[in-house]
Amino acid sequence: MNYILRDENALYYECGYSCDNAVFISLADEKFFITDSRYTVEAKEKIVGAEVIEASDLFAAARRVLRSRNPLKVVYDPKEWSVKAFEALRKKLPLLHFVPKPDFSHLKRVVKTKEEIELLKRAAELGRDGFEKFADYLSLPGADKSEKRLHFEAKAAMSFFGEYDLSFDPIVAINANAAKPHALPTDKVLKNGDLLLVDAGLKYRRYCSDRTRTVFVKDGLEFSQDQHFKDQKVQKAYDLVRAAHDRAIEKARSGMTGAQIDALAREVIEKGGMGKYFVHSTGHGVGLDIHEMPYISSKSAMRVEDGMVFTIEPGIYLPGEFGIRIEDMVVMEDGRAKIL
Numbered sequence: 001m002n003y004i005l006r007d008e009n010a011l012y013y014e015c016g017y018s019c020d021n022a023v024f025i026s027l028a029d030e031k032f033f034i035t036d037s038r039y040t041v042e043a044k045e046k047i048v049g050a051e052v053i054e055a056s057d058l059f060a061a062a063r064r065v066l067r068s069r070n071p072l073k074v075v076y077d078p079k080e081w082s083v084k085a086f087e088a089l090r091k092k093l094p095l096l097h098f099v100p101k102p103d104f105s106h107l108k109r110v111v112k113t114k115e116e117i118e119l120l121k122r123a124a125e126l127g128r129d130g131f132e133k134f135a136d137y138l139s140l141p142g143a144d145k146s147e148k149r150l151h152f153e154a155k156a157a158m159s160f161f162g163e164y165d166l167s168f169d170p171i172v173a174i175n176a177n178a179a180k181p182h183a184l185p186t187d188k189v190l191k192n193g194d195l196l197l198v199d200a201g202l203k204y205r206r207y208c209s210d211r212t213r214t215v216f217v218k219d220g221l222e223f224s225q226d227q228h229f230k231d232q233k234v235q236k237a238y239d240l241v242r243a244a245h246d247r248a249i250e251k252a253r254s255g256m257t258g259a260q261i262d263a264l265a266r267e268v269i270e271k272g273g274m275g276k277y278f279v280h281s282t283g284h285g286v287g288l289d290i291h292e293m294p295y296i297s298s299k300s301a302m303r304v305e306d307g308m309v310f311t312i313e314p315g316i317y318l319p320g321e322f323g324i325r326i327e328d329m330v331v332m333e334d335g336r337a338k339i340l
Contacts, residue, residue, distance in 0.1 A: 258300025
């Protein structure tokens with residue numbers, strides 16, 4: 001298959017290197033990595049199995065490669081291209097048929113290799129350790145600090161103070177702010193007795209981790225799933241989310257669709273009378289991107305297979321009151337979901 005790529009993680013998956021200004025072309029047995037002079041030295045050192053071409057105009061260089069090989073058609077992912085960039089590429093190639101294939105690279109890497117699973121496992125383990133570092137901070141000087149300060153400290157702890165990149169900007173939300181699934185930090189100050197939701201992850205050799213815990217804030221705080229809240233309404237919601245999380249992981253099987261796994265979690269919360277407060281899907285794939293296939297949602301017809309890695313993260317969000325989410329990454333192995 002002939003194809004052309006622009007996304008950084010797609011490029012990295014193909015040849016072990018990427019940068020923010022490059023085009024990758026694969027034509028039969030030939031592969032080309034086109035970039036500008038800022039990156040060519042490093043690209044030539046690191047790239048495996050592709051010719052590095054230096055160019056000030058990437059699209060002109062790409063057109064030269066395509067004209068010289070003269071393929072009949074080339075696959076591309078329209079999600080990777082702006083209208084302007086794509087028009088710049090194809091305007092002088094009127095006879096070449098560009099075939100749109102959304103999520104082309106994600107589909108190629110949806111089933112992870114053993115090596116990738118080990119990298120994701122290590123990322124998840126380090127992410128867990130980052131949560132423990134953050135818990136240490138919360139148990140000592142963390143009380144009486146604002147969400148904005150806690151957000152900063154979470155980034156420091158999760159990155160091991162700069163040793164690792166983060167998978168995404170952490171979410172650190174207190175009480176009513178946790179009712180926003182993607183809450184932004186505020187000046188709200190943390191106190192003992194509060195509910196605290198933390199969603200964070202890091203990258204290990206570019207592979208992402210993703211984890212969420214919701215806790216009752218007290219001295220000696222731990223990000224375990226055993227949490228006991230003073231408010232009975234909060235405790236009921238927490239217990240429903242935990243039961244939904246556990247059921248989805250326990251009952252998920254290879255061959256199920258994403259929608260079927262989503263239903264395993266959603267049915268628990270619906271039967272508990274809080275279905276309308278579960279406002280997002282149950283999970284998403286994780287790999288080089290923090291969000292990739294398979295999607296564990298009510299609309300997903302993709303069947304999960306052994307080797308796929310995704311999150312299970314049910315939640316309940318009561319606007320103006322509180323929000324709860326519990327999230328773990330799992331890999332499908334021997335037909336079942338195993339927590340990484």
